[in-house]
Amino acid sequence: MSRRSLTLLIAGFATLVAIAVAVLVPVPYVILGPGPTLNTLGESGGQPLITIIGRKTYPTVGNLNMVTVSYQGGPGANLNIFQALRAWLDPSEAVVPESELFPPGQTAQQSLAQDTEEMASSQQTATAAALTVLHIPYQTQVVVMQTVPGTPASKVLKAGDVVTAVDGKPVTGATNLSSLITSHPAGTLLQLTVLRDGKTLQLSVRSENSGGTPIIGVEVQEEYKFPFTVKISVGDIGGPSAGMMFALGIIDKLTQLNLTGGKFIAGTGEITSAGQVEPIGGIQQKMVGARDAGATIFLAPAGNCSDTAGAVPAGLRVVKVSTLSGAISDLEAIKAGKPVPSC
Structure with a gap:
């Protein structure tokens, strides 16, 4: 085989490998x-x-x-990569990093x-x-979704608890709950009124400091009664x-x-x-x-x-x-x- 033929053969094989890799290997992008x-x-x-x-x-x-x-x-x-390039050339589509949409x-x-x-x-x-x-008018309830392990709330609150008051002040929303907690310095013993399984409970939780902000370590969601x-x-x-x-x-x-x-x-x-x-x-x-x-x-x-x-x-x-x-x-x-x- 001549040197020219060998060069063409190697180049052709390399091209086929490159195409196969481009087709088979996924790229970390999403087409919108x-x-x-x-x-x-x-x-x-x-x-x-x-x-x-x-x-x-x-x-x-x-x-x-x-x-x-x-x-x-x-x-x-x-x-x-070919799908991504095609979408990149289409003005009605966008190509974005997968990490922007999916953790x-x-x-x-x-x-x-x-x-x-x-x-x-x-x-x-x-x-x-x-x-x-x-x-x-409608009612807003602040419901505990989960507590953060190792925080004060993890020892006291449970998923599904409805927090209705802090130190006797009504909780009207998630932002309001946060304000009632942060209005006191970290280390304050807070009295929470909680509805659990149809029963009203009075629970004590001491806040702690997290990045300069008082927290109790709870994730909540607003639910509504219309x-x-x-x-x-x-x-x-x-x-x-x-x-x-x-x-x-x-x-x-x-x-x-x-x-x-x-x-x-x-x-x-x-x-x-x-x-x-x-x-x-x-x-x-x-x-x-x-x-x-x-x-x-x-x-x-x-x-x-x-x-x-x-x-x-x-x-x-x-x-x-x-x-x-x-x-x-x-x-x-x-x-x-x-x-x-x-x-």
């Missing part, structure tokens, strides 16, 4: 793309996306669409469970936010970012506001029970999905405005929102032909 979009005023799976039982509701028109992001890759999925060591099953839990929590928080804006039933059905979609659109859909059904004015409006944003709209991920892909579905107006968290620069699809108007009440005011202004803040 536009996902499904659902009208919170419409149906999902043949039933109303939002069902309200025990309270008068009103007819609605138009669209208040929640938007989602689809992804390729992640725990348990193989994404090769190291998290399995696909754990990720799905977390997304499902976040969706369920966002639905409850959205209902609380809607009722807060409408001045409809005066009527709100059911939200979105199938297997997960995550917390549809909270604002759920809240707007609930408000539109409970009032005669007619928030859309018949327009196709979409949006995104995590919501707090107090009505604050928090930034989310994948907003560029969500805008593409919204426009493809027919939306002409997109409600975006103020914290995401910088992410929309240069990425707004033609024909889509992006409105900047910071609070749920502000979003309502903006929609009313749009109906009246008045200016609204934009990104």
Whole structure:
């Protein structure tokens, strides 16, 4: 065999090996793309996306669409360099490090469970936010999810405990509980009123110092008791970012506001029970999905405005929102032909 032929053979073999490695060896990235979009005023799976039982509701028109992001890759999925390069060249997709979406060591099953839990929590928080804006009273409970091993709370509190008061002062929310603890210096003996298995207990916990902040070592979650039933059905979609659109859909059904004015409006944003709209991920892909579905107006968290620069699809108007009440005011202004803040 000639030297030239041998060189070509070796080069060809090396190329085949390089291609095989590129195809078979996964890269630590995730491809984000536009996902499904659902009208919170419409149906999902043949039933109303939002069902309200025990309270008068009103007819609605138009669209208040929640938007989602689809992804390729992640725990348990193989994404090769060619797939990543193709997505990088597609303006409707984004390639991001896997670590930005999934904590190291998290399995696909754990990720799905977390997304499902976040969706369920966002639905409850959205209902609380809607009722807060409408001045409809409801109860908030602060429930112990778990205690941190080795901390004072680990010896006293249990998962499922409802903390109702600290030193006789009512606990009205997770932030309020933290304030009641940190309002005393570390080492203070706190008297907690706790509801456990239907019984009220008085428990003593001494706080300790952690990075200059008094703590007792407990992780809690807010749970709500509403005066009527709100059911939200979105199938297997997960995550917390549809909270604002759920809240707007609930408000539109409970009032005669007619928030859309018949327009196709979409949006995104995590919501707090107090009505604050928090930034989310994948907003560029969500805008593409919204426009493809027919939306002409997109409600975006103020914290995401910088992410929309240069990425707004033609024909889509992006409105900047910071609070749920502000979003309502903006929609009313749009109906009246008045200016609204934009990104």
